Amino acid sequence: MKLLFSLPPALRSSLLSFSTAPGRALLTHRHPVVWNTASRTYPAPTPSSPTTATSASPTSDMGKEKSDKPAFQLKVPKGTKDWEGKDMVIRDKIFAQITEVFKRHGAVTIDTPVFELKEILSGKYGEDSKLIYDLADQGGELCSLRYDLTVPFARWLAMNSSIQSIKRYHIAKVYRRDQPAMSKGRMREFYQCDFDIAGTYDPMLPDAEIIRITCEIFESLGWQGRYTIKINHRKILDGIFSVCGVPQDKLRTISSAVDKLDKSPWTDVRKEMTEEKGLDPEVADRIGEYVTKKGGRELLEVLTKDAKLSTNESAKAGLADMDLLFTYLSSFDVLDRVSFDMSLARGLDYYTGVIYEVITEGSAPQTATDNQVKPKKESKKPAGGDGEEDDRSNDPSVGVGSVAAGGRYDNLVSMFSGKQQIPCVGISFGVDRIFSITKQRLASSPAAAAAIRNNEVDVYIMAFGGKGFDGLLPQRMALAKRLWDAGIKAEFSWKVKPKLPQQFKAAEANGVPFAVILGEDELKAGKCKIKEMGLPEGHAEKEGVMVELENLEQDVRTRIEKANARAGDALAGGMGGLSV
Numbered sequence: 001m002k003l004l005f006s007l008p009p010a011l012r013s014s015l016l017s018f019s020t021a022p023g024r025a026l027l028t029h030r031h032p033v034v035w036n037t038a039s040r041t042y043p044a045p046t047p048s049s050p051t052t053a054t055s056a057s058p059t060s061d062m063g064k065e066k067s068d069k070p071a072f073q074l075k076v077p078k079g080t081k082d083w084e085g086k087d088m089v090i091r092d093k094i095f096a097q098i099t100e101v102f103k104r105h106g107a108v109t110i111d112t113p114v115f116e117l118k119e120i121l122s123g124k125y126g127e128d129s130k131l132i133y134d135l136a137d138q139g140g141e142l143c144s145l146r147y148d149l150t151v152p153f154a155r156w157l158a159m160n161s162s163i164q165s166i167k168r169y170h171i172a173k174v175y176r177r178d179q180p181a182m183s184k185g186r187m188r189e190f191y192q193c194d195f196d197i198a199g200t201y202d203p204m205l206p207d208a209e210i211i212r213i214t215c216e217i218f219e220s221l222g223w224q225g226r227y228t229i230k231i232n233h234r235k236i237l238d239g240i241f242s243v244c245g246v247p248q249d250k251l252r253t254i255s256s257a258v259d260k261l262d263k264s265p266w267t268d269v270r271k272e273m274t275e276e277k278g279l280d281p282e283v284a285d286r287i288g289e290y291v292t293k294k295g296g297r298e299l300l301e302v303l304t305k306d307a308k309l310s311t312n313e314s315a316k317a318g319l320a321d322m323d324l325l326f327t328y329l330s331s332f333d334v335l336d337r338v339s340f341d342m343s344l345a346r347g348l349d350y351y352t353g354v355i356y357e358v359i360t361e362g363s364a365p366q367t368a369t370d371n372q373v374k375p376k377k378e379s380k381k382p383a384g385g386d387g388e389e390d391d392r393s394n395d396p397s398v399g400v401g402s403v404a405a406g407g408r409y410d411n412l413v414s415m416f417s418g419k420q421q422i423p424c425v426g427i428s429f430g431v432d433r434i435f436s437i438t439k440q441r442l443a444s445s446p447a448a449a450a451a452i453r454n455n456e457v458d459v460y461i462m463a464f465g466g467k468g469f470d471g472l473l474p475q476r477m478a479l480a481k482r483l484w485d486a487g488i489k490a491e492f493s494w495k496v497k498p499k500l501p502q503q504f505k506a507a508e509a510n511g512v513p514f515a516v517i518l519g520e521d522e523l524k525a526g527k528c529k530i531k532e533m534g535l536p537e538g539h540a541e542k543e544g545v546m547v548e549l550e551n552l553e554q555d556v557r558t559r560i561e562k563a564n565a566r567a568g569d570a571l572a573g574g575m576g577g578l579s580v
Contacts, residue, residue, distance in 0.1 A: 079178070079188025086452050090442075091191075091435050095171060097220045098193045098429060102169040105213055107195055109169050112152040118142040120416070124151050126349045127256050131176040145175035149194040150350070150409065150426060157198055157424075158416035165199025165422075171431075186401065187432055196426030198413075204321055206425050207354045207408060208328035214358060214404060214427055215334045221434065227360040227403070229337050230294075232344040233322055234351050234407070236303070239315025240342075243308040244286040246279065252349060253277050258291050259345035262359070262402075266292055294341040297326055318353075325354060346407060350415075353408030356427070360403060360437055403437065404429045453511035458560050459483060460507035461492040463518045464500040471497035472518050479516065479528075479552070486553040488560070490516075507533060513563050514556065517544065530555060532563065 076082060083091060121132055121144050133145040146152055149170045157163060171193045178188060195213055197206040211229060218227050237255060246254050257272045266288055273279040273287070293299055300322055309315040322340070329335040346355040406427030414421040442449045461479050463472035476492045483490040491512070493503050507515055517529040530552075531544030547555045 077188070081187070085454050087435070087439075089452055089454065090438060091431065094221065094431055094434055094438070095191075095193070098217055098431075099169070099171065101213060101216045101220060102193075102195050104216070105167065105195075105209065107167040107169040109171075110153070110156065111170065111172065112146070112149070112156055114173065115143045115145050116152055116155070118144045120155050121147055121151055124350055124412070124415075126252055128176075131178050133175045133177055147176060148174050148428065149192050150196070150428065151412070153194070153196055153198075153426075154350075154409070154412040154424065155416050157413045157422050158420060161417070161420055163198075166197075168194075168196050168198070170194045191431040193429040193431055194426055196424055198422050198424045200423055204324040204328055204354075208325055208332060210406065210425055210427050211329060211338065211356065212332040212334055214356075215332075215337050217404075217429065218358070221438070223360065225337070227337070227358055228339050229334075229356055229358050230339050230341040230344045231322075231325075231354060231356045232341055233318035233354050234346075235314045235318030235353065236309075236322070236342075237318075237345055239309055239312040239318060240287065240290045242314065243312050244290070245283045246287070250277060250279060254279060254287070255345045258287070258343060261291065261343035262357075291342045294339055294343070296335075296338070296340055299340045299342075300326065321353065346405065350409040350412045351407040352410045354425070355407035356405065357402040358404035401433060402430070403433045455510050457489045457491050457510060457512050459488060459490040459514045459516055459556055460503065460512045461490060461516050461518070462500065462503040462507075463498070465520050469497065469520070471495070472520070472523070475518055475523060479518070482553060483516075483556065486557070488553065488556055514559060515544075516552065516556070522546070523549070526550065528552065530559065532559065 115135060118134060119142070122129070125132070125147055128147070132147050135143045135145065149172060153168065153170065157166075171191065173189055174192050175189055178186065195210065197210065199206075211231070214229060219225075237258070238251065241251055241254060254273060254277060257269050257277060260269055260272070270281075270284050270288060273284045274281050293302075295302075300319065303309055303315075304319050304323075309319070326335060326338075329338060344355060344357060346357070404427055406425070408423070408425040410423040411421065412424065442452070461476045461483075463469075463476055465472070473496050480490050480492050491506075493506060495502075504515070513533055515531045515533060517531060519529075522528055526549050527546050528549050529544040529546050532541060535542045
């Protein structure tokens with residue numbers, strides 16, 4: 001009975017009612033409590049259940065359990081971040097500029113699930129497949145978070161066979177289990193902005209328009225030529241590997257090694273080929289004679305005359321495509337932005353033709369000179385961890401990487417449909433990396449940085465008065481309604497009797513450019529004051545300008561347009577025209 005009374009009251013009451021009924025028996029504390037009624041059997045509680053009978057007091061370990069519980073650290077997952085404030089403003093403007101160019105070229109948008117069936121993504125990304133996030137089994141479907149937006153688009157085309165041609169854009173998050181370098185835009189959750197052209201057209205015309213679109217986007221972002229579009233052709237690379245003697249089963253792994261030449265010297269890449277990939281050193285040396293070359297049309301002429309490549313059908317087809325592409329790029333007036341780079345390989349398995357990447361300052365890592373030895377980073381992971389490094393933002397061996405990349409993938413749709421083949425070409429813009437470069441450029445231009453505001457409010461409506469001042473709340477609300485109806489962004493204080501200094505402080509905190517100030521005497525005269533915030537001492541309008549209340553909307557709009565034009569000029573000096 002002592003045991004019985006040590007149990008929780010609800011359970012004790014239940015057991016007492018059952019113990020006296022026919023066919024039921026209360027067992028000793030050495031056994032779990034079990035009872036049978038007719039044909040139903042009630043299972044014994046599990047050892048972890050709070051109803052399990054024990055000889056210890058149910059409250060004896062409560063304090064200890066609480067103290068042993070590890071402290072929870074409130075944070076976001078590794079490789080992710082919260083976006084807020086001016087960072088959000090900059091990123092949204094990048095989205096807007098990119099979307100405007102996409103629509104200018106006739107694209108329509110589609111949206112696909114953030115996760116796909118695992119088999120959809122499998123075998124499409126070469127060595128990078130290990131970076132895919134796999135999800136737990138959910139009722140028999142094995143799924144993974146999308147790695148990019150290209151494979152889901154190809155799957156969508158295969159499922160919608162009636163669509164044989166489309167210009168599509170898609171802006172969404174993708175996920176990669178990579179080692180992050182947050183300040184350099186290398187994250188595990190990040191946005192991509194994709195533009196793709198699907199359909200059968202004459203050779204190289206869609207490919208040339210993709211490169212033209214790329215130039216338009218970076219010019220609209222104010223990069224003013226401070227970028228290079230590296231281009232190459234997978235058929236040329238395959239031809240090079242063939243004439244150099246690369247075994248068929250090593251083509252993709254050697255291609256992945258070549259693709260590292262943008263961040264590693266040839267000696268390191270050669271070592272990987274020979275020691276890790278098992279390639280014959282003589283074959284590696286022959287590859288090095290080709291993949292270290294870069295240039296323009298002159299390089300194309302050199303390769304066309306190459307005795308070995310001229311006998312390889314794959315290389316000949318790729319060189320013919322590049323010759324046609326250069327002609328079209330000249331017509332689009334973007335040939336000067338392009339570099340024919342033989343080291344560009346793109347590690348993804350689905351590319352079949354032209355490939356390209358966009359680089360700028362900060363894309364490549366800082367390289368150590370021959371007599372410098374990089375210090376080995378000490379691992380901060382505890383024993384038994386997953387061996388991953390922490391954020392590598394300060395690692396000089398890590399650069400921002402390419403800010404956009406893409407190419408032609410003619411066979412990807414048929415991988416899903418079996419028969420249907422829809423040629424495609426596209427490009428993906430890495431918004432987080434573009435953002436990282438933009439922030440670096442803004443840091444060198446205080447005027448441009450100051451022109452970016454947390455919100456887009458243009459007018460803060462204020463009121464002041466002397467003794468007996470009632471706050472003019474109805475008048476402020478009525479004026480806010482007028483400005484909102486006119487499409488002007490406006491705010492006012494949510495206090496009945498706000499103090500004037502507090503109102504100015506609220507406006508200055510968000511960089512609101514104009515204040516409309518109401519006073520009792522001015523209102524009686526049908527007037528109010530417009531004050532441009534931040535004017536220097538001695539400026540003729542430092543204290544504001546009195547205007548007619550009935551013409552306020554037009555006066556405010558005119559002043560906003562002039563201020564925005566000045567802000568655009570300031571940004572042009574810092575980052576070349578990103579209108580914020």
